[in-house]
Amino acid sequence: MLPVIQHQLEKEFDMIPTMQNQSAWHRQPHNKTHHLRLVSPGDVTYALASLFLSSMQLVPAAQRIRMIDKASRLLARLLYAANVFSTQTIRQNLNAVLGPSSPPEMLERAVQRLLSMTIWNSLIINSLPMLSKEQIVSLASMDGISCLDDYLASDRPVLIWSYHFGVHPVIVAAILYARGYPIHAIAHARQMPVAASVFQRFYLRRLGRISNQFPVIDPREGPQHTMLDVLRNKECLYITPDYMITVDETKPKSAFEVSIDFLERETCLQTGGLRLAKRFKAQVVTVLSAPVNGNERRLIVEPFEFPTPGLTPSELQQDLQMCMNRFEAHVLTHPHLWLDSKRDDLLKRLNSTSHNEPVGMGNSKG
Numbered sequence: 001m002l003p004v005i006q007h008q009l010e011k012e013f014d015m016i017p018t019m020q021n022q023s024a025w026h027r028q029p030h031n032k033t034h035h036l037r038l039v040s041p042g043d044v045t046y047a048l049a050s051l052f053l054s055s056m057q058l059v060p061a062a063q064r065i066r067m068i069d070k071a072s073r074l075l076a077r078l079l080y081a082a083n084v085f086s087t088q089t090i091r092q093n094l095n096a097v098l099g100p101s102s103p104p105e106m107l108e109r110a111v112q113r114l115l116s117m118t119i120w121n122s123l124i125i126n127s128l129p130m131l132s133k134e135q136i137v138s139l140a141s142m143d144g145i146s147c148l149d150d151y152l153a154s155d156r157p158v159l160i161w162s163y164h165f166g167v168h169p170v171i172v173a174a175i176l177y178a179r180g181y182p183i184h185a186i187a188h189a190r191q192m193p194v195a196a197s198v199f200q201r202f203y204l205r206r207l208g209r210i211s212n213q214f215p216v217i218d219p220r221e222g223p224q225h226t227m228l229d230v231l232r233n234k235e236c237l238y239i240t241p242d243y244m245i246t247v248d249e250t251k252p253k254s255a256f257e258v259s260i261d262f263l264e265r266e267t268c269l270q271t272g273g274l275r276l277a278k279r280f281k282a283q284v285v286t287v288l289s290a291p292v293n294g295n296e297r298r299l300i301v302e303p304f305e306f307p308t309p310g311l312t313p314s315e316l317q318q319d320l321q322m323c324m325n326r327f328e329a330h331v332l333t334h335p336h337l338w339l340d341s342k343r344d345d346l347l348k349r350l351n352s353t354s355h356n357e358p359v360g361m362g363n364s365k366g
Helices: 003-014 043-056 062-080 085-097 104-129 133-137 145-153 170-180 198-209 227-231 274-278 313-333
Strands: 142-143 160-161 183-186 236-239 257-262 265-270 283-289 297-304
Touching: 003 160, 062 085, 062 104, 062 133, 085 104, 085 313, 104 170, 133 170, 145 160, 145 283, 145 297, 160 170, 160 274, 170 183, 170 236, 183 227, 227 236, 227 274, 236 274, 257 313, 283 313, 297 313
Parallel strands: 142 297, 160 236, 160 283, 183 236
Antiparallel strands: 257 265, 283 297
16 A cells, blocks of 8 residues: 555544544543442343353363353343343333334243343353363354455455344454454453443453453554554454444534434444445455354354445445344344343433334333
């Protein structure tokens, strides 16, 4: 790349806002400091996961994955029966997404399955340092991986789009890295979130150590020129375009924010990473999870073609919209795989104002 073009890209990259100043969601005064709390919603899950992981040290490594599968189902039944905060939040969010016309038994089944998947993710993420590469690879089979091989063989950088389906993005990144793919994941893995409780801090410190296992780029640490290096070196940049931004009407809109229709709601996403990938003519694939019989987990790798050739906000908006349409179809088909449903701020991030008729509890605050 010519030095002048490279300098222009780096200058443009420096203009991309970090997660700390994207919107009013991250600019509230109380978000500037981290307050220690004794307890907070979801601590039952954190505590159970921590106790289980401590006991896992006594289990032979070859048996740990099978034990985690069994424990996930058992703990999910306990959490569902106790109707803890996480269970109530998932039920409310799924009801808002699926609408009141969904059969109650289908909704409750999705709640139970999502609880099990959430616990499985929590346990697997914390167990990664104890697993061999072969065991990490065995966590999920992959369909369509040949298209990723073909893209890398063509000497082009690859943008991997994923979502919180089935296995957590960190686990997907670990599986791909264990398979030998040159992946660099964009993830929030090192910085403690606001108002984390004692249990959450213990859990998240363990999660932070996972970032030492494969290359992780944390956007909250400021401008990350490593992203440019990944694309220049024609490797894989792994992102999850799911950080919905609540719109602050009193502030000027960033040039890197575009409106997206998702689940019949208007929300905003950032285009900075997508703009850089298109400049470097990166190939794109999506990675989604698919339910299969038994306890097997499978990841579906599919090529994604940009609907537009350019870099204007309008064209980038169309690119992101088509990608989110693919994710939306998967959410509606397999709602129990969408782990964002456990977020207590989901309906706030998914702006409750809809272009169409409200869906279910669309006007709820979540």
